[in-house]
Amino acid sequence: MKRKAYITSTGSYLPESILSNEMICEMVDTSDEWIQERCGVKERRILKDKDKATAYMAAEAAKKALQKGGISKDDIEVIIVATATPEHPFPSTASIVSEMLGIKRAFCFDVSAACSGFLYALNIGARLIESNAYKSVLVIGSDKMSSIMDYTNRNTCVLFGDGAGAVVLKPTNNGFGIGESLLETDGSGYQNLYQKAGGSLFPATADTVLNKEHSISMNGPAVFKMAVENMVGCCKNLLEKHQIQKSEIDYLIPHQANKRIITATADYLEMKMEKVALNIHKYGNTTCASIPICLDEWSSKFKNGDKLILCAFGAGYTYGSTLVTWNSGLEENV
């Protein structure tokens, strides 16, 4: 059977500090009721330590994945970090994570695809394994969204939180693992969701700081419409392309942007909510971390051979879906 990659273990890290809706109500004109009803968020986690950021959370999630899988750090050949809030503009956050984990000589790089970042990174990792080039790939999604949040802007600050999730990929020849995928980008709406300044077009100046152009800027309703259209669309196209019936899917693992976007995707798939990984109420939108955190929290439910559909939408616009046949590791692997 064709060599594939499978998720051999998962890990996640959530900062201890909770930012509740009640606390947000003291910062901006909003209400717990509005946030829960329109977004599905009750609270989010915030990394408060001034000397810790995206790489720290990524390394902590990775340590847990390695420990859970009984995998030595010395086995890791590739580290891919998906993030929208890198530790620095350069070098890559993955380089810093490799140092934090004490992993030498790995092939390390970041993936920038906003909220679809983990899905993009997972697919790159899987293809590296399928190509026979590597046997052990660490894929991490980590974001310190609080570092680019304007806590006076109610359009954005109610939605996002900090966190990280990680998976270790290994090869298998039992036909299970990371399967068909559909990843696309539509650049036409990039200005509806972006961090305007701090890159090469608008480097940091006193004005960019004063104008809060280093914080996330979002046209919520425009993004919402595209998110529903594309989360549903990429699941539909993937299933149709590979002639897979909705009834064959056991679990939906969606990016956690807004509960209403998740429900719309679940409705299309005719999936009961108990089969949909949901943690937006606890963590808000953790951007690249949301899918791997869900995988870590839900993996104990998955049985060997269960079919999962992972799907995401994010700034760019980036979006995609991936089928995973869960491999509990009980089958013979290569």
Ligand SMILES: CC(C)(COP(=O)(O)OP(=O)(O)OC[C@H]1O[C@@H](n2cnc3c(N)ncnc32)[C@H](O)[C@@H]1OP(=O)(O)O)[C@@H](O)C(=O)NCCC(=O)NCCS
């Ligand atoms: C941001 C979002 C929650 C706003 O919800 P919405 O139902 O679209 O709300 P709107 O922006 O149309 O605003 C509706 C009303 O609520 C108000 N409102 C907006 N944010 C509010 C808040 N935090 N608290 C209370 N009221 C708020 C608006 O001012 C508006 O009032 P008005 O009708 O008097 O003008 C929603 O658009 C969304 O989730 N967008 C996608 C975000 C996303 O997924 N981003 C990441 C992509 S990966």
